[in-house]
Amino acid sequence: MSSDRTRSAILAAAERLYADRGFGDVTLRDIVAEANVNLAAVNYHFGSKDELIAELFVTRSLATNRERLNELKLAEEQGGGRAPIDAILHALVSPTLRGCLGPDREGSTAARFMIRASIESVPPIRRIKNREVDHLRKFIAAMRRSLPGRDDAELYWGLHFALAMSHHTIREKERLTKLSEGQCDLNDVDAIVDRVVSVSVMALTAGEAPAKKAPARSAIPQGRLTRQDL
Amino acid sequence: MSSDRTRSAILAAAERLYADRGFGDVTLRDIVAEANVNLAAVNYHFGSKDELIAELFVTRSLATNRERLNELKLAEEQGGGRAPIDAILHALVSPTLRGCLGPDREGSTAARFMIRASIESVPPIRRIKNREVDHLRKFIAAMRRSLPGRDDAELYWGLHFALAMSHHTIREKERLTKLSEGQCDLNDVDAIVDRVVSVSVMALTAGEAPAKKAPARSAIPQGRLTRQDL
DNA sequence: GATAGTTTCATACAACTGTTTGAATTGCAA
DNA sequence: TTGCAATTCAAACAGTTGTATGAAACTATC
Numbered sequence A, B: 001m002s003s004d005r006t007r008s009a010i011l012a013a014a015e016r017l018y019a020d021r022g023f024g025d026v027t028l029r030d031i032v033a034e035a036n037v038n039l040a041a042v043n044y045h046f047g048s049k050d051e052l053i054a055e056l057f058v059t060r061s062l063a064t065n066r067e068r069l070n071e072l073k074l075a076e077e078q079g080g081g082r083a084p085i086d087a088i089l090h091a092l093v094s095p096t097l098r099g100c101l102g103p104d105r106e107g108s109t110a111a112r113f114m115i116r117a118s119i120e121s122v123p124p125i126r127r128i129k130n131r132e133v134d135h136l137r138k139f140i141a142a143m144r145r146s147l148p149g150r151d152d153a154e155l156y157w158g159l160h161f162a163l164a165m166s167h168h169t170i171r172e173k174e175r176l177t178k179l180s181e182g183q184c185d186l187n188d189v190d191a192i193v194d195r196v197v198s199v200s201v202m203a204l205t206a207g208e209a210p211a212k213k214a215p216a217r218s219a220i221p222q223g224r225l226t227r228q229d230l
Numbered sequence C: 001g002a003t004a005g006t007t008t009c010a011t012a013c014a015a016c017t018g019t020t021t022g023a024a025t026t027g028c029a030a
Numbered sequence D: 001t002t003g004c005a006a007t008t009c010a011a012a013c014a015g016t017t018g019t020a021t022g023a024a025a026c027t028a029t030c
Helices: A002-023 A027-037 A040-046 A047-076 A085-100 A108-120 A123-146 A150-172 A171-178 A187-207 B002-022 B028-035 B040-046 B048-079 B085-102 B108-121 B123-146 B152-171 B173-181 B189-205
Strands: none
Touching: A002 A027, A002 A040, A002 A047, A002 A108, A002 B085, A027 A040, A027 B173, A040 A047, A047 A085, A047 A123, A085 A108, A085 A123, A085 A187, A108 A150, A123 A150, A123 B173, A150 A171, A150 A187, A150 B152, A150 B173, A171 B123, A171 B152, B002 B028, B002 B040, B002 B048, B002 B108, B002 B189, B040 B048, B048 B085, B048 B108, B048 B123, B048 B152, B085 B108, B085 B152, B085 B189, B108 B152, B108 B173, B123 B152, B152 B173, B152 B189
16 A cells, blocks of 8 residues: 555654654654655554654564564573573663664664664653563573572662663764774674673672572672772 | 842752752742742843853862762872772762762752752753763773773773662662662661772772782783873 | 556745844943 | 942743644545
């Protein structure tokens, strides 16, 4: 049907414009001009501007989640239902990093859109992100199987830091390049994934002897001098 | 002068409203109503809405940077010009985390404003953040003194990850609480600072022998240009 | 080929936005 | 007091925004 053509033309134009110029700078009139459709078509096909944005974001983040779970499932199968912790973290961060970083991905509209969504965070997107909890719980469950005996809180912190590093790298990749004057290679995605994973693994297994014992926190020598607040 | 009263009433009202409802939802009319001043006063005293936001953000972030540098200076003095790496990272992340987390800070308008600025990121704030590079270079310089022989790229990555973990913790503190069902205590700021610092130290010193020895790693003679700035 | 349902279109709407204007008011100095 | 500048004020401005409307054009079914 010609209705589908209009619908997808709007989606494509919106994603491209939002990716390039951000949510704050793009109006429905910009989108319909880019898509060569009538202004009313947006409300006809999507109901409202927010629902259009939501559909864009849901589509992309469902794809990412699917990738993550595929990789997790594969790792758990290979480990007999118990994947090594680095494989779990790899499954968590690799799809996002791979999707948003790298030299060729510069031209990927979808990737640039997701970066923009990570930087700007408008209400419809925030609402969706808040429902992501269930998805993350699956990774917590896998981590629990992989590191039995660990405090749950430790697992949450490890997952939290893994996401922190990968999201912050995506969001600030330009600033890190500028700060490091190009010495941090943001195009070598594999190296970045490895780096994020290995730091996350260290965070999760710090102070833990190879044997399983109770969690003894803070493996770092407390050599700091002034501990009092400012 | 009564002009100062108007000016600061606007600043206070704007910070409170932005902190509570976000930049997207607050108009100049909301602000002047809250401040009990005339609408035109904003443009009279600040020139434009963006300049008002910029002034709010600059004030708060200058204060944070000052705190950071004070703590860094203290640590370097105590170490004879060479602070231990964990003290440097502590100086970097502690002021921000301490300012934005913790039980009592719930009521701090300034802290809530900075969290909001981290989540929403409007153009005037982004412009200011991009000038933060010089400030971060001072920490890179301190890290270079603390870990001589380390590749610069490693230092940049370490600093980047430290900021990633602290910013992401601030920005996502509600989601982490919800995900962990309260098992991650976001009120124990000291523990969080320690955690972020210790993971950052691990990231920076991984694969490096604990003993203090000359940089036996780099086979390449250090022909790299040494930083001159700062 | 008439009909019913879907999709497109031009246009209007209603509300809200940041900013400007020019006259009133205030505060202070001479 | 007078005069002058700084400040406040109500009002309007000029533009943009997302959304709604009702007629027109299309499409597929009978």
